[in-house]
């Protein structure tokens with residue numbers, strides 16, 4: 001068997017949404033031929049979705065060059081810590097902080113943030129979510145834990161609330177409904193920094209931060225006082241929402257936070273009877289914004305009453321129907337976010353993946 005031919009075959013294959021092939025990216029960790037099986041071990045610095053099915057396209061070619069009868073893919077991940085802009089100190093065992101923002105309110109930012117967090121968890125990552133939407137904290141309700149409170153043994157730090165396999169903290173757990181809405185910008189920003197640093201998040205691969213809509217003080221805090229790795233902008237296809245989303249993209253760029261991409265929510269309505277898709281709010285807006293501003297379009301989600309209903313019941317789509325079509329959309333987007341984050345970011349040198357075969 002020639003390792004070189006196998007590496008060449010692997011080196012010519014770029015899985016969906018990856019920026020590089022697994023060989024040049026340094027993910028191949030072992031190639032062995034046991035009995036009649038060729039065993040290929042890959043360790044990824046991000047979580048992925050349906051990667052094995054995609055790699056199986058290579059099986060025939062790999063069997064031919066190795067003389068093996070089958071290929072066994074051993075896939076695992078060890079999520080890399082990526083460098084962030086600014087001087088702020090890392091948050092405990094949190095490897096990456098992803099801010100989810102929107103230019104306008106009501107576009108489904110929190111709904112998307114929660115389902116993406118749960119999707120990353122379903123893909124095998126350790127995930128937390130911080131509800132920084134001080135003016136309308138909705139994550140406790142969406143995760144079905146509105147009656148819970150983060151526990152504090154020492155009066156200084158808090159244990160986050162666990163729900164559906166992820167951990168969460170929210171201003172909504174800590175102050176009475178409506179109280180935070182009268183806070184002025186600086187107070188809200190201080191609350192965000194404090195809640196972030198006083199929560200014992202434990203070891204997390206990804207901490208999703210659900211920001212309030214707009215481009216104000218809190219967003220600046222994310223750049224200056226929080227080690228934010230990258231941001232995602234959620235929008236609807238309407239022109240007004242898009243114009244605001246573009247402002248959000250520019251703002252993150254100005255403060256050197258890379259934008260992983262745009263998610264277009266409520267892009268189309270799918271008829272429950274015949275499956276016909278109709279673009280209720282115009283078409284192609286997210287794609288246009290992504291092309292004009294050179295950010296990837298991470299995905300498009302339909303306007304689907306079940307997304308809202310499931311959230312209102314505290315069992316988000318990823319929990320209510322983990323294998324359903326909508327969950328598959330979220331899982332695909334989560335994988336794009338994870339790989340996009342890695343390939344667009346800078347790995348911290350100590351965790352750099354070396355080429356080893």
Ligand SMILES: Nc1ncnc2c1ncn2[C@@H]1O[C@H](COP(=O)(O)OP(=O)(O)OP(=O)(O)O)[C@@H](O)[C@H]1O
Pocket residue numbers: 102104105106107108109110111112133136138212213265266301302303304305306307308309311312
């Ligand atoms: N794809 C979707 N299909 C159907 N309903 C949706 C979808 N996305 C969100 N919703 C519903 O739209 C409403 C607003 O969603 P959400 O609270 O997530 O928006 P938001 O952008 O975070 O709002 P705000 O900025 O005001 O907090 C909710 O009732 C939610 O259930």
